[in-house]
Structure formats: structure tokens, C-alpha cells
Amino acid sequence: MSREIINTDKAPAAIGTYSQAVKSGSTVYFSGQIPLVPETMEFNSDDVREQIHQVFKNLSAVAEAAGGSLNQFxxxxxxxxxxxxxxIVNEVMAEYFEAPYPARAAIGVKELPKGAQVEMDAVMDLA
Incomplete structure (x- = not known):
């Protein structure tokens, strides 16, 4: 099965040795996204709600670059x-997703890259 690297300048550039996403067959595996604004590579706010919105915007941009949308997560x-x-995650997520919702896990962590309050990764099916 072939691999395709997904990359877009509409989401933050990788800050390490990883790709924004990798497509294998009809499945797209997303790397973790933190709330960096792509143009500045900085956070737009310390407010957790705004950080959650930015993460969904970043995931959406990568999904579009892969030929899909959040609805295919x-x-x-x-x-x-x-x-x-x-x-707050549930409230914001309801603005981006409709039922049936993707499977989901929420994990509490001590810290995240660059001091982010939230990070998300995903799997999308384009079939």
C-alpha cells in the first residue's frame, strides 16, 4: 500500500520530525495539532475555548488538504x-461535527508542546 504525505500551509508547519498527516489507502492519520496560528506559529489566545477552536481549524485545514473534511473523521x-x-471541548466540538460523531478519547496530561492547553490527533476515512 502506498503512502502519501499530506502537507498544507493553512495549518501550522511541523515543529519536529513528523508530517502533518499521512494517507495510506483511504485512511488518513493526523499528527497532533496544537493551537498554533499557521501564519505566526504562535497562539492566538490563552483562553482554552479559543485554543480548542484553533485546533479544530488546523485539523480541518489538513483534512481539506487530504481531500476530506472533519465529517469523515x-x-x-x-x-x-x-x-x-x-x-468546553464538547461545546466547541458541537460547532464542527454532526452526528454520527467520531469515536473519541480524552486524556489528561501534565503538559503539551509550547505550553498549549489542548492537542488533538485524528484518523479520517476517505472511503
Whole structure:
């Protein structure tokens, strides 16, 4: 099975040795996205709600570069430095997804790259 590297300047550039996403067959595997604004590679806010919005914007941009959309996500992993913010994730996620929703996990972590409050990775099926 062939691999295709997915890359777009509409999402933050990789800050390490990874690709924004990799397509294998009809499945796209997304690397973790933190709330960096692509143009500045900085956070637009310290507000967790705004950071969650930015992560979904970044994931959407990579999905579009792969030929898909958030509606084709089958799995979403959410990493939060404060699990008490999970209700905010649900509120914001409802603005980007409709039922049936992707499978999802929420994981509390001590810290994230660059001091982000949220990071998400995903799997998308283009079939």
C-alpha cells in the first residue's frame, strides 16, 4: 500500500520530525495539532475555548488538504492539561461535527508542546 504525505500551509508547519498527516489507502492519520496560528506559529489566545477552536481549524485545514473534511473523521484523541475543560471541548466540538460523531478519547496530561492547553490527533476515512 502506498503512502502519501499530506502537507498544507493553512495549518501550522511541523515543529519536529513528523508530517502533518499521512494517507495510506483511504485512511488518513493526523499528527497532533496544537493551537498554533499557521501564519505566526504562535497562539492566538490563552483562553482554552479559543485554543480548542484553533485546533479544530488546523485539523480541518489538513483534512481539506487530504481531500476530506472533519465529517469523515472516525477517531479523535483529545489531550488536555486540565480535564475540567472537557465540557468546553464538547461545546466547541458541537460547532464542527454532526452526528454520527467520531469515536473519541480524552486524556489528561501534565503538559503539551509550547505550553498549549489542548492537542488533538485524528484518523479520517476517505472511503
Amino acid at each position: 472516525v477517531k479523535l484523541n483529545i489531550f488536555l492539561t486540565d480535564l475540567s475543560c472537557f465540557p
